[in-house]
Amino acid sequence: MTQEHTVDTTAITTGNGTDSGTGTDAEAVVRRLYTALADGDRDTLDAILDPDFVGVLAAGMPGGVGGEHRGAEAMRRDGWGGIGRHFAARAEPDRIDALADGRLLVSGHYRGRGRRGGAELEAAFTHVVTVTGGRLTRLEQLTDTARWAAAAPPYTTLDVRAADGVGTLRLNRPDRHNAVDRMLGAEFARAVDAVAADPAVRAVVLTGGDRVFCVGGDVELFTGCAPEELPRVLREVTDLFHPTVERLSTMDAPVVAAVHGAAAGMGLALVCAADVVVAAEDAVFTTAYGGIGLTADGGLSWTLPRLVGLRRAQELFLTGRRLTAAEALEWGLVTRVVPAAEVDTVAREYATAIADGPTQAFGAVRRLLRRSSESDLHTHLAEEQRSVVEAGRSHDLVEGTRALAERRRPRFTGS
Known part of the structure; x- marks a missing residue:
């Protein structure tokens, strides 16, 4: 499924104001x-x-x-x-x-x-x-x-909060297993935009609660419309979701995913957009698209082979195989597997430690790592040089080098 960026036709509309301009x-x-x-x-x-x-x-x-x-x-x-x-x-x-x-x-x-x-x-x-x-x-x-x-509209499908440098985005459609519909897609976009723009948020925890992470797109989007309307509906959903995944993947604040239960389709795409993934022992991971006749979205056909390799990604997409948490750890899809009761605590520990770090430098490293597999060494060395020179302008570098000389822990501010 391809994405086309368009201007929302209801975003800004001209009025009937008076013309006192120059006519040029x-x-x-x-x-x-x-x-x-x-x-x-x-x-x-x-x-x-x-x-x-x-x-x-x-x-x-x-x-x-x-x-x-x-x-x-x-x-x-x-x-x-x-x-x-x-x-x-x-x-x-x-x-x-x-x-x-x-x-x-x-x-x-x-x-x-x-x-x-x-x-x-x-x-x-x-x-x-x-x-x-x-x-x-x-x-x-x-x-x-x-x-x-x-x-601005209130959130109805998300719980959003921020404290001590950590933003938390909790998908909150438990009756639909956190399936993504238009509302959740739009609210998730707004929440990601907000945390990305907030300098006080220096790490993000992404969770679906303690039962399920996200089962992907809501099938009621497809069953509730005429067949000829499906292309339009799919375009609308991806128009919301795709820029959000890109923002989530490239903002300065690293993302820690806390996964209980199923992460499927779009849910798996969100897992792959995270930097650290803490999974419960009962978590399962699957692409799910083939089961309803769809192709990948949310960048999953780009991120998944980079994490698990092309052959394994092909198996997941073509067979619909469900990976257990242990298999996902072995394949490199998740960072750590813990008992279900410990997932939120461990994810919070990761996020708190990351939030104490040099946020701008972390953001640059996130983007370098994402680009590393698509550029040659010469090009990537040039990107690293630009990045490290930019980091040289940060207050955190001054603090980090001073702390090293004084043999103490640095007190980074993310600036």
């Missing part, structure tokens, strides 16, 4: 942007966004979308797409004014509401937009992020 070609390009976002018009976005477009969303925006998004695709996927996953809102520009430096100032209001039970949203905004050579090269957003946070 640049203003026309800006108006085309709002119309294209409203229509989900990928072709127009490709035409008007410079490939090196930079979008800067206000710090503190819910769902972790605040900050800089470099590249048109990153802004579509993580910026505007992130807003659309959590809000049904429209941008109603009231004015477009030319600034002295040639940029355009767009001012107006966002109006809408948080999705899935969220509150009503009304928040003023300004966008400072740069147009160069007929294409948008930069957009900077200012808005009242407190109003966005107040409108």
